[in-house]
Amino acid sequence: MSDSIRVVRALSRRALNEILRVPGAAIPGILAPTIFLIGLTGAFGKAAQLPGFGAGDFRTFIVPVSILQGAGFTGAATGVNLARDIEQGWFDRLLVCPAPRVTLLAGIVSSAALRSLLPASFVFVVAEIIGVRWPGVDGLVIAFVLAMGLATVMAFWSVIIALRFRTQQAAPLMQVANFVAVLFTTSYAPKELLAGWLQTIASINPVTHVLDGARQGFVGAVTWHDTWPALVSILGLQLVLGALAVRSLRRFGV
Amino acid sequence: MPAIEVQGLERVFKGGLRAVDGIDLEVAAGEVYGFLGPNGAGKTTTVRMLVTLLRPTGGRALVAGHDVAKEPHLVRKRIGVALQEAALDALMTGRELMELQATLHGIPPRDVSDRAAALIERVGLSQAAERRVGTYSGGMRRRLDLAMALIHSPEVLFLDEPTTGLDPVSRITLWEEVRRLRDEGTTVFLTTQYLEEADVLADRVGIINAGRIVAEGTPAQLKSEVGRPHLDLTFSGEPDIDRARELLAAFGDPRPPAEGCHLSIAVAGGATAIAPVVRALDEAGFLVASLELVQPTLDDVFVEKTGRHLEGAEQAAPLPEPVA
Amino acid sequence: MLHAAVALARRSLRTTLRRPQFLAPLVVFPSLLLAINTGGLHRSTDLPGFPHVHGFLDFQLAAAMCQSLMLGGVSAGIATALEIEGGFFDRLLASPVPRLSIPLGRIMAGAVIAAAQVVYFLALGLIFGAHIAAGVPGVALVLLIGIATGTGFAALGVMLALRARSASTVQGIFPLVFVVLFVSSAFFPRKLLSHPADWVAAYNPLSYVADGIRDPIISPITASTVLEGLAAAAGIAAAGIALSVVALRGRLREA
Numbered sequence: 001m002s003d004s005i006r007v008v009r010a011l012s013r014r015a016l017n018e019i020l021r022v023p024g025a026a027i028p029g030i031l032a033p034t035i036f037l038i039g040l041t042g043a044f045g046k047a048a049q050l051p052g053f054g055a056g057d058f059r060t061f062i063v064p065v066s067i068l069q070g071a072g073f074t075g076a077a078t079g080v081n082l083a084r085d086i087e088q089g090w091f092d093r094l095l096v097c098p099a100p101r102v103t104l105l106a107g108i109v110s111s112a113a114l115r116s117l118l119p120a121s122f123v124f125v126v127a128e129i130i131g132v133r134w135p136g137v138d139g140l141v142i143a144f145v146l147a148m149g150l151a152t153v154m155a156f157w158s159v160i161i162a163l164r165f166r167t168q169q170a171a172p173l174m175q176v177a178n179f180v181a182v183l184f185t186t187s188y189a190p191k192e193l194l195a196g197w198l199q200t201i202a203s204i205n206p207v208t209h210v211l212d213g214a215r216q217g218f219v220g221a222v223t224w225h226d227t228w229p230a231l232v233s234i235l236g237l238q239l240v241l242g243a244l245a246v247r248s249l250r251r252f253g254v
Numbered sequence: 255m256p257a258i259e260v261q262g263l264e265r266v267f268k269g270g271l272r273a274v275d276g277i278d279l280e281v282a283a284g285e286v287y288g289f290l291g292p293n294g295a296g297k298t299t300t301v302r303m304l305v306t307l308l309r310p311t312g313g314r315a316l317v318a319g320h321d322v323a324k325e326p327h328l329v330r331k332r333i334g335v336a337l338q339e340a341a342l343d344a345l346m347t348g349r350e351l352m353e354l355q356a357t358l359h360g361i362p363p364r365d366v367s368d369r370a371a372a373l374i375e376r377v378g379l380s381q382a383a384e385r386r387v388g389t390y391s392g393g394m395r396r397r398l399d400l401a402m403a404l405i406h407s408p409e410v411l412f413l414d415e416p417t418t419g420l421d422p423v424s425r426i427t428l429w430e431e432v433r434r435l436r437d438e439g440t441t442v443f444l445t446t447q448y449l450e451e452a453d454v455l456a457d458r459v460g461i462i463n464a465g466r467i468v469a470e471g472t473p474a475q476l477k478s479e480v481g482r483p484h485l486d487l488t489f490s491g492e493p494d495i496d497r498a499r500e501l502l503a504a505f506g507d508p509r510p511p512a513e514g515c516h517l518s519i520a521v522a523g524g525a526t527a528i529a530p531v532v533r534a535l536d537e538a539g540f541l542v543a544s545l546e547l548v549q550p551t552l553d554d555v556f557v558e559k560t561g562r563h564l565e566g567a568e569q570a571a572p573l574p575e576p577v578a
Numbered sequence: 579m580l581h582a583a584v585a586l587a588r589r590s591l592r593t594t595l596r597r598p599q600f601l602a603p604l605v606v607f608p609s610l611l612l613a614i615n616t617g618g619l620h621r622s623t624d625l626p627g628f629p630h631v632h633g634f635l636d637f638q639l640a641a642a643m644c645q646s647l648m649l650g651g652v653s654a655g656i657a658t659a660l661e662i663e664g665g666f667f668d669r670l671l672a673s674p675v676p677r678l679s680i681p682l683g684r685i686m687a688g689a690v691i692a693a694a695q696v697v698y699f700l701a702l703g704l705i706f707g708a709h710i711a712a713g714v715p716g717v718a719l720v721l722l723i724g725i726a727t728g729t730g731f732a733a734l735g736v737m738l739a740l741r742a743r744s745a746s747t748v749q750g751i752f753p754l755v756f757v758v759l760f761v762s763s764a765f766f767p768r769k770l771l772s773h774p775a776d777w778v779a780a781y782n783p784l785s786y787v788a789d790g791i792r793d794p795i796i797s798p799i800t801a802s803t804v805l806e807g808l809a810a811a812a813g814i815a816a817a818g819i820a821l822s823v824v825a826l827r828g829r830l831r832e833a
Contacts, residue, residue, distance in 0.1 A: 003360045006357050010353075010354050010357040010358065011354075014343065014346065014354060017343075017345045021345045028750075031753045035757055035760070038760070039756055039757065039759070039761075042760050042761065042771060042772045043766045043771060043772075044622070044766055045771070045772035046622075046625055046766070046770045047621075047625070049625060050621050050624060050625065052621075088339070089338075089339035089341030090341040090342070090343060092337055093335075093341055093355075093402075094358070096330055096335045097330060097355075097358040098327055098330040098331040098360060099358055100327070172602050176606065176607070180610060183611075183614045183618075184613075184617075187614070188615070188619050189618050189619060189621070193621050194617055194618055195616065195618075195620045197617060198614075198617030198618060253307045254306040254307065254322065254323060254326045
């Protein structure tokens with residue numbers, strides 16, 4: 001058991017190298033959600049005046065979207081890195097060591113949650129600068145916990161894709177899932193204001209609960225009523241995708 | 255108990271490509287086994303099956319006493335692997351990579367640092383240990399790769415074309431290391447396309463071509479099977495090669511020419527065969543530009559078994575898709 | 579020279595179509611964003627000051643097209659940069675091919691791809707219930723503005739590639755695409771943009787392009803809007819081509 005923890009820690013440290021040792025590697029992950037936050041606010045800000053939107057402004061409404069997007073993007077990058085490791089033969093090295101497959105997967109994915117704090121924090125700081133309502137410590141903690149959870153979910157997804165296609169060219173497929181999962185929710189407006197088809201999708205999409213959970217501190221008070229569905233959804237997604245990722249890894253090679 | 259035991263091992267890829275077509279081999283503990291063959295012969299596929307990176311589609315293989323398909327995790331505990339691509343993380347230093355490898359192989363934390371340092375010293379990388387691997391030369395990367403493969407003192411070491419692309423000095427250094435490992439009792443399974451490497455390093459050699467083993471034995475045994483030295487002749491001008499071949503048939507068996515207007519015949523008598531051959535050619539009006547008596551090599555063994563030369567016989571192997 | 583440019587254009591098109599990972603960003607992401615914007619904010623048409631439209635989708639089509647055209651430009655730049663990195667560009671330079679035809683070929687391919695992008699989004703819009711208020715002449719105008727704009731962006735992409743020489747540098751422009759889009763009237767009417775986006779949008783040529791593309795879709799043709807759109811598109815095309823020629827000359831001088 002302690003061997004496994006050491007392996008996970010060692011692989012996690014290696015994954016963090018990319019941010020720590022490659023100047024500018026983290027920038028795309030930070031820039032994209034920030035541009036979306038500011039840009040969407042600039043473009044669609046007046047939409048918050050629509051009746052039914054609820055109190056508050058558009059930027060406060062979409063800040064959690066940007067936080068989750070950034071976290072998800074970072075998580076998806078895990079798969080891109082794995083695909084690169086597969087292409088370059090590094091992954092073979094991991095496969096021939098005696099560590100169990102589950103441990104290897106945990107090691108590969110574990111840093112995603114940590115790395116997601118970078119864009120999440122940056123977006124949050126920018127948000128506060130442009131006047132977004134302070135969510136309270138509880139609201140902030142929940143938003144970040146859910147962001148880290150989503151990063152892990154996206155890491156599992158992107159690992160599955162990487163193991164299936166074994167090439168970095170599958171990167172758009174990894175990223176588009178994050179895009180769709182986070183945006184096809186109550187991302188832009190409360191459910192009642194969405195078009196019918198999007199209402200249906202948002203109702204089915206478990207990330208809607210995650211988004212609502214991350215948003216609650218920003219738009220009002222944090223309640224257990226809004227928190228538990230978010231936690232259940234994120235845990236459920238982690239379990240399902242995690243299991244699929246383990247299965248993919250076990251089928252890879254012997 | 256043999257270190258490696260292979261029976262009827264097969265690997266068929268999608269589309270029916272039989273990369274490994276039923277091979278049997280046995281490697282004794284402490285032996286250096288040279289697995290020799292041209293590109294595309296199935297060497298790497300075989301190694302990947304033996305190191306549990308690829309599932310065999312038929313047959314059976316035991317490495318260090320464990321079945322590669324049924325007990326891969328036990329095999330992994332006992333093997334060290336240095337594959338064709340020295341896959342190293344350019345952002346990490348040599349020492350960091352060694353310590354990561356040690357952790358991956360379950361070496362207790364208190365021993366990690368010392369083991370890493372000892373192996374780095376053994377392969378002569380102490381000066382470069384704190385530098386990022388991205389700055390290492392090809393030879394240094396291979397040495398680090400070898401050190402990483404040895405971190406957990408494996409019973410069986412797999413080296414897949416370890417000197418391909420290396421300069422002569424790095425190659426010699428690696429050969430010395432292999433000899434040292436053999437002296438220490440490690441079994442080494444070495445694949446190579448260089449016959450000199452197999453000849454010099456291996457206790458026994460298996461020659462693979464198109465997925466099948468075509469010859470196996472010690473280098474001396476294999477060469478003596480082929481038996482005879484051969485005469486390589488180069489003619490000047492534009493000779494009638496067919497007439498020359500007919501003429502020389504009386505002195506020995508023709509072999510595939512290497513290139514151009516050359517002829518090669520296997521001769522029984524060795525050096526004593528030279529004079530009659532030259533006389534006959536001279537009387538027939540051929541102008542011989544050069545003549546060389548060549549002792550048998552593993553390439554001759556290969557030619558004997560397959561009709562082709564080993565070196566320079568490149569096959570473009572398509573990238574295979576795994577069978578579902 | 580035209581002959582060589584056409585041949586190179588055909589080659590560019592062929593290689594682009596063989597690399598789906600280049601096409602995906604041009605079409606998939608803008609389509610997804612179109613869906614999300616329309617589905618999420620369709621009630622925006624109720625806002626006071628919002629122009630009268632048949633539906634929010636009709637309004638958003640121009641945004642999707644502009645996004646797609648800009649990404650097409652980045653794509654052309656990446657493809658050119660890869661050719662430079664891979665040595666194909668040098669091989670062309672060493673051949674008797676007229677110099678100008680080299681970037682021109684890629685730019686012409688960009689024009690063809692732009693036409694396809696515009697047609698795609700028009701078709702997508704129609705399938706999902708949009709109306710082209712100005713009918714066939716409207717479609718023709720949308721195509722004209724779109725092709726000119728796409729040509730200009732392709733030319734700008736080529737210029738970037740010639741200056742930067744590395745595909746990853748060109749790829750770094752992606753975020754800038756969205757910045758330019760957000761500070762224009764592509765997604766929302768200029769009067770309803772938040773400050774200071776509304777102010778920047780007044781000076782952003784993409785606003786005029788977007789308005790020019792949008793006008794025939796949401797209403798009978800308004801000459802001034804369409805003409806401004808055409809002018810802006812022509813300006814982008816002219817500037818792009820000029821800049822890419824200058825970049826080519828600069829590169830040849832260094833060689």
